[in-house]
Amino acid sequence: MPNSPVRVRFAPSPTGYLHVGGARTALFNWLFARNRGGKFILRIEDTDEARNTEASMKAILDGLRWIGLDWDEGPEAGGDHGPYFQSQRKPFYDAYLAKLEASGHTYTEENGAVRFKFSRQPIVVTDLVCGDVHFAATEEPDMTIRRPDGSYIFHFVNVVDDIEMAITHVIRGEDHLSNTWKHIDLIHAFGKHPPRYAHIPLILNPNGTKMSKRDEGASIESYQQAGFLPAAVFNYLCLLGWTPRTDKEKLDRHTLATLFDASEIHSANARFDMTKCAWFNAQYLRELTPEALLAAASPFLKSAGHDVAAFPHAAAALQSVKEKVSLLPELPSWVHFFFREDYPFEGDVVTKLTAKPENKALLQGVAAQLSAVDDWSETGITAAIEQVAATNGVKPGAILPLLRFALSGQTRGPGVATMAHLVGKESTGRRIARTCAEVLG
RNA sequence: GACCCAUUCGUCUAGCGGUUAGGACACAUCCCUUUCACGGAUGCGACACGAGUUCGAUUCUCGUAUGGGUCGCCA
Numbered sequence: 001m002p003n004s005p006v007r008v009r010f011a012p013s014p015t016g017y018l019h020v021g022g023a024r025t026a027l028f029n030w031l032f033a034r035n036r037g038g039k040f041i042l043r044i045e046d047t048d049e050a051r052n053t054e055a056s057m058k059a060i061l062d063g064l065r066w067i068g069l070d071w072d073e074g075p076e077a078g079g080d081h082g083p084y085f086q087s088q089r090k091p092f093y094d095a096y097l098a099k100l101e102a103s104g105h106t107y108t109e110e111n112g113a114v115r116f117k118f119s120r121q122p123i124v125v126t127d128l129v130c131g132d133v134h135f136a137a138t139e140e141p142d143m144t145i146r147r148p149d150g151s152y153i154f155h156f157v158n159v160v161d162d163i164e165m166a167i168t169h170v171i172r173g174e175d176h177l178s179n180t181w182k183h184i185d186l187i188h189a190f191g192k193h194p195p196r197y198a199h200i201p202l203i204l205n206p207n208g209t210k211m212s213k214r215d216e217g218a219s220i221e222s223y224q225q226a227g228f229l230p231a232a233v234f235n236y237l238c239l240l241g242w243t244p245r246t247d248k249e250k251l252d253r254h255t256l257a258t259l260f261d262a263s264e265i266h267s268a269n270a271r272f273d274m275t276k277c278a279w280f281n282a283q284y285l286r287e288l289t290p291e292a293l294l295a296a297a298s299p300f301l302k303s304a305g306h307d308v309a310a311f312p313h314a315a316a317a318l319q320s321v322k323e324k325v326s327l328l329p330e331l332p333s334w335v336h337f338f339f340r341e342d343y344p345f346e347g348d349v350v351t352k353l354t355a356k357p358e359n360k361a362l363l364q365g366v367a368a369q370l371s372a373v374d375d376w377s378e379t380g381i382t383a384a385i386e387q388v389a390a391t392n393g394v395k396p397g398a399i400l401p402l403l404r405f406a407l408s409g410q411t412r413g414p415g416v417a418t419m420a421h422l423v424g425k426e427s428t429g430r431r432i433a434r435t436c437a438e439v440l441g
Numbered sequence: 442g443a444c445c446c447a448u449u450c451g452u453c454u455a456g457c458g459g460u461u462a463g464g465a466c467a468c469a470u471c472c473c474u475u476u477c478a479c480g481g482a483u484g485c486g487a488c489a490c491g492a493g494u495u496c497g498a499u500u501c502u503c504g505u506a507u508g509g510g511u512c513g514c515c516a
Contacts, residue, residue: 013516045516113514130446139443140512147514154516178445178511199446201509206452208508236453239465243454249465266454268447269509276453276466286479324478334477385475400475412477 006038006168010064010071011158013045014056017219018063020272021173021203021211024237028200028265029171030069031238034257041165042074046087047157063220067230067237068253073165081165086157089164093152096160096190097145105189112148115141116156116186123181128169128198128263135181143182155179159186162195171198171262174269198262201241201269208271217274227300227328229288232281240270250283282326290315293322297331304332306339313422314338320414320422337408338423341430345409350439353405360440362392363402367432376425378417385417406435 010026012018033040042064046052061075073079083089100106100116108114118138125133145156162170177199184194205211211218223233234253238244244251244259251259288296294308294315301308308314314335321334337343353359369384385403389396404416407428413419420428 011516015516048515051515109514111514115514125445133445135444138512144514149514151514153514158516173510174446175510176516181445201447204509210509239453241453245455247464249453266447270454271452273452273466279466282479321478323480395475397475404476410476414477416475 006033006036007041007166008033008038008169008171009041009043009162009165009167010069011043011045011161011172012060013048013051014053014060015048015051016056016213017059017221019211019213020218020220020223020237022060023063023067023220024203024240025171025173025200026064026069027067027234027237028198028242028260028262031257031260032169032171032198032262033072035260038168039072040069041079041081041167042071042077042084043161043165044075044085044087045154045158046085047152047154049087049151052087059219059221066224067220067234086161089157089161090152092164093146093157093160096163097152097156100145100189103189106145107142109148113144114146116143116145116189118142118182119185119188123184125177125180125184125197126194127177127180128196129201129265130174130177130199130267133177133180138181145186155182155186159183159190163187163190163192167195169196169198169262171200174199174201174267198265199267200265201267203240204269204271206271206273211272217272217277227330228277228281229284229296229328232284233277235284236277236280240272241266241268250280278326282323285326285328286323288322290319293318297328300328301332301335301339304336306332306336308339311339317414317422320418324412334413337410337413338419341427341434343409345405345435345439346411349405349411353402354440359402360436362388362394362399363406363432363436363440365392366399366403367429367436370420370425370432371429373425376421378415378421381417381420403432406432 008029010022010029012022030040032038044057046057064071071077073081074084097106097114105117106114107117118140120137122137123135125135127133143153143155145153147153180197180199187194203211205215213219217223220233224230231252235249235251235256238251238256239249242260242265244256246259285293297318298308301314311317317335317338318331321331324334325331366385366388369388370381373380373384385399386396389399400416401411404413404419405411407416407419407423423431
C-alpha cells in the first residue's frame with residue numbers, strides 16, 4: 001500500500017491528568033503518523049471553561065513528552081492549521097454555524113441554544129477496527145451544538161476542527177463509536193466526506209471494570225512516580241490491543257512504528273496488567289548504561305535519604321544490582337550500604353551468626369588477609385578470600401555469606417568481591433571491624 | 442430501557458473450516474549459583490453457552506449469557 005500523507009490528532013481536554021487510556025490513544029495516533037510519514041497533531045479541546053485548568057494542561061503535555069510522543073503541530077510546536085486551542089477558534093465555529101444555518105440544518109430554541117437537525121437516515125460508520133457499523137435512523141432529539149451563551153458543544157467543534165485541520169484518520173477511544181454517526185451526519189451537512197475512523201478498545205482494570213481516576217495506574221504521572229521507564233510503558237501500552245507480527249514483544253518505538261497497522265488493532269477491551277508492565281520495565285532497566293541508570297535512579301536514591309554525590313562509585317553500585325529489580329524505587333534497599341557504613345544488620349541473621357562462635361575468628365582472619373591485599377581488584381579480593389578458606393580448611397562458600405553480611409548487613413546483594421571492591425579497602429576493613437565488635441563481639 | 446462493540450489459558454494474545462489450539466507475563470518444579478536475581482529447561486493452564494451451516498467448527502450465521510460503551514446545553 002502506498003504511503004499517503006495522513007494527518008491524525010490527539011485531542012485531550014485539559015480537565016485532569018493524562019489518563020493511561022488517553023496516552024495509549026495518543027500513542028496509536030503517533031504510531032500511525034510515524035508509520036505513514038504523516039503528521040501527528042495535538043489539539044487542546046478547552047471549550048469547557050469551568051473545568052479547564054492550567055495545571056491539567058501542563059500535566060498532559062508533560063505526560064506526552066515523558067512517554068516520548070512528539071507532535072508535529074500543536075501547542076509549543078506551531079503549524080499552519082492553528083490555533084490549536086479550541087478556545088481560540090471561535091471564528092471558525094461561527095463561520096461553520098453560519099453555513100449550517102444558511103442551508104437550513106439548524107434551528108434555535110427559545111433560550112438561544114442552537115440545535116442541529118439530524119438527517120434521520122441510516123448511517124454506516126466505516127471503521128478500521130470495527131468494520132462497518134450500521135446505525136438505524138435515529139429517534140434521539142436533535143443535537144445541541146451551541147449553548148445559549150454562545151459557546152459550542154464538543155460534537156460540533158470536534159467535527160469542525162477535524163475538517164479545518166484536514167484530519168484524514170480519526171483514531172480515538174471506542175467510547176466515541178456510538179456517537180460517530182452524529183459526526184458523520186454533521187459532516188454530510190457541511191457537504192464534506194468523513195475521515196477514516198479507527199475506534200480503539202478501552203483499557204480496563206485488572207478486574208475488568210472501567211478504569212477510573214482513582215484506580216491504580218490511571219494517570220501517566222503515576223508511572224513516573226512508581227519508577228517506570230517511559231520506554232517500558234510505551235512498549236507495554238502498544239501491546240494492549242495490538243500485536244505486532246514478530247516473535248518478540250520487547251520492541252523499540254521505531255520498530256513499533258514501522259510495524260504498526262491500525263487495521264490490526266483489536267476490537268475487544270483489554271485489562272491492564274501492572275505485573276507485565278513491570279516485567280517490561282525490568283527488561284529496559286537492564287540495558288541502561290551505568291550513567292543512564294544512575295540518572296534514572298538518583299531521584300529515588302535521594303528520596304530514600306542517600307547522598308548520591310558522596311559515593312564516587314554510585315553508578316557501578318547500581319549496575320551491580322540492576323538485574324535484581326524491576327522498578328526504580330526498589331534500588332535503594334539494594335545499595336543503601338554503599339552510601340553509609342552505619343547500616344543496620346538484619347536481626348534474624350545476627351542470631352544465626354552469633355550461634356557459631358568460630359565466625360568471629362574466621363571473619364577476623366578474612367580482615368587480616370584482606371588488609372594485606374595490594375591488588376584491590378575483584379580478582380585480588382577473591383584470591384585473598386580463597387586463601388583464607390584454604391588456611392581454615394573450609395570452602396569459600398562458608399566465608400562469603402559471612403563477609404557479605406559484614407559488608408552490607410544483608411544476606412542478599414551483589415557479588416561479595418564486587419561489594420568489597422566498590423566500597424574500597426579501608427572501608428572494608430572498618431566494616432568488618434564494626435561487625436566483629438557490634439554483632440559477633 | 443434502546444442502540445453499539447466485544448467474548449481463546451488468571452492476564453495480554455496467535456489463530457482467519459481440518460492444529461497434539463502456539464507465544465508472552467504470572468505461577469510451580471528443576472538446572473546454573475557465595476546470596477538475591479538474571480538466564481536455561483520443563484510443567485500447570487483456554488476456545489462463555491445453545492442452536493444452526495458444513496463431511497468437519499475456536500474459526501461462518503443466529504440466539505442466550507456476561508463484560509464494556511453510548512444515548513447531555515461534559516469532553
